[in-house]
Amino acid sequence: MRKIDTLNFKLATRSTPRDVNRQIALNLVREHQPISRADLARRMEIGRGMVTSLITELLGDGLLYEGQTVDVPRGRRPKMLWVRVRDRLVVAVDVRLSRTSLALSDIAGTQMALETFTTPLQPAALVSELASRIRRVLDAHGMKSRCEGIGLVIPGMVDHATGRLLNSPQLGWRDVEVRRPLAEATGLPVQIENGPIACALAQMWLGKRAEEASGDFVYLTVFDGVGAGVVVNGQIVRGHSNTAGEFGHIPLMPDGPRCLCGARGCLEAHTSNLATLARYLGLELAAPATRQRLIDAGLTVGDLINRARTGDAKALAAITETGRWLGLGVSMIVSALNPARIYVGGEITAAWDIIEPLLREEVGRRALTAMAAATPLLPQPVSPNPRLRGAIALVAAPIFAAPQVA
Amino acid sequence: MRKIDTLNFKLATRSTPRDVNRQIALNLVREHQPISRADLARRMEIGRGMVTSLITELLGDGLLYEGQTVDVPRGRRPKMLWVRVRDRLVVAVDVRLSRTSLALSDIAGTQMALETFTTPLQPAALVSELASRIRRVLDAHGMKSRCEGIGLVIPGMVDHATGRLLNSPQLGWRDVEVRRPLAEATGLPVQIENGPIACALAQMWLGKRAEEASGDFVYLTVFDGVGAGVVVNGQIVRGHSNTAGEFGHIPLMPDGPRCLCGARGCLEAHTSNLATLARYLGLELAAPATRQRLIDAGLTVGDLINRARTGDAKALAAITETGRWLGLGVSMIVSALNPARIYVGGEITAAWDIIEPLLREEVGRRALTAMAAATPLLPQPVSPNPRLRGAIALVAAPIFAAPQVA
């Protein structure tokens, strides 16, 4: 039950019913392909006549294609329908502090090319570097005209409406325009979003059917920073000024370790990769020299997990403590939002067998009901790169999303 | 941008455009009344012909009424439109541990009668007591036929879909059916919800126009328990198993005071009325004898605030500490959801001049951006009873809400 926003509503027109039903049909094909028109009519509880009309339109727009007829026990053999993915390309870009990844993929997430390069230090340099690489990769695959758009994942706060990067502490950029110049340089639509939201979108749009049935979940990302993509009622929660989901900076201990954000005891200060490594090395996270020392040490969380598995008690303790604090953070998410499930992404998931009991224990202790205590916690692999998958989802989502009505 | 739920979608039919546009018109009248048809047509950016058609239907259904014509500088004088409230009654019920309030109101929130009585100990007794009192109050006002429904606010977790009260620690009831028996006994539709959600709904539907333009906010309630009603995109967030918004049981200090829920250091254990009073009296909140001692002391948070204002340093300290912890809780809400504004309700708001600087300070320290730090914190008065206003909103909301499409 939604209140109508009287400042920003959308009237229904003559073509609204068609737009809505067309989109429902498209999504049902996407989730049940291959599927016949008659089967679609049964699922939608409408006549086969209407399905024919809707599908004819979708075929004409190149959103679906008709596969071969298949055998059935009796009666006329149906022609199966599929979402068309051939020649519908997406350019996915994942910008990180040190390196940027660029992938060419089809709209369903099948990767066709991948390259990485050092992230330029200035926004303008990034845009021109991206533009030339995108032109090259599209030319190489000889079908620029079929590219549906560019998905750009970038660390920091993004204003989804205007496409501006408001603030990126990691890159050191503030209030720069990225979407418009890149769109003008390439002639392609550009979607831009931050990491956790992109990861959540990837789960929504590229996931398997069964595990993503409900549109209420949280994707918690644990990398150098800690953040979350929150989905409620099938919609991303961006917040009033684009900072929803910043669970990394909720306080766990009012007088805990100092965080890079300036406050004390943030979830991120206890559980980020940097925090875990600093704990192992006995360094203070927010001290000026720590960052360089961590780089010099050349140690990753993956290495740390290997050491823990081969008998390094200090490494195991560092990981265990991260798990405990992460459990506290997860229990907050459960209490605040009660999502249907929580995905956890990051290198730390390689130690899932170690940390899962700790997470479960804390959630179980804090949850108010048995159902909340049983909230599924699902580790997500670091490879394939979930942010690149998210970049693909950024372009796919508008094609499949419900039209705005009322 | 919303994903279509392929298990629970709603097709657009022939009448969908009309349903949508009718509801938009109704809401615009509600927020801009009195308003003429021509003005409505300009706001909706449609022809006056369509407005005539929509309004004729709304007048016929008794949702609107036509006021007198008014003077305008030139041209034909318009007939103004209003939402009809006369003879459209709502029964609002607020069930609390000790006493239950029952009010008769019109659909816009104007109260016409109010009575309170001791809450029966058993669900069946509550239902029959309510049924007989509702019959009496409706008979007394001689227009039972015009009652739009019953709004019932009850502490605990409510399954909005089935109308079951899943668990109410305060009342000691588990998994009881309330909606159906009350609906059968009175012949009226019954809406049931818990306190924080009802308070949030009251803000959405009964608030003044300017302050409730955006549909992204949180209503934090601080009574014997602490909870929150969360609204995102104009929709209440209920969570997957009806426990979203339980900010009362997020941990502030992993080894803080024991909470009544069993865990340690919950927001509620630091900031509820019981916690504040226990702190002042030097009692341990979760100790078995505390509850009775608090009742024996006969002290309320209002009394405590009065003592603080008249020089009781211990009282001031107890309130100040509650303010500090509440600030920590509010800063979590800001980080997690970034709402456009946060309402705070409860007796503690009588000391707003004392606690507001503490809240602001903590939010300012924790917020990641200037906009998030500036999130408006709005104290809400305890009187008129916000839960009773919420009960009215429970009945009003379905009448004005957007129809579900796709």
Add this chain to the structure above:
DNA sequence: CGATATTGTTCGGTTCCGGAGCAAAATCAC
């Protein structure tokens, strides 16, 4: 008193849903 402005109604054209009927293409029964 006619010109102008504004409100509210009426009407016909267009779009799309939705049910019924029908052709196409297979299997089943005998």
Add this chain to the structure above:
DNA sequence: GTGATTTTGCTCCGGAACCGAACAATATCG
């Protein structure tokens, strides 16, 4: 082998709603 049956997919037509244009009603201005 042949008609009955079943299933798929298409076509057609009535009805509902939007939407632009024309028109009647009612005021002020010069």
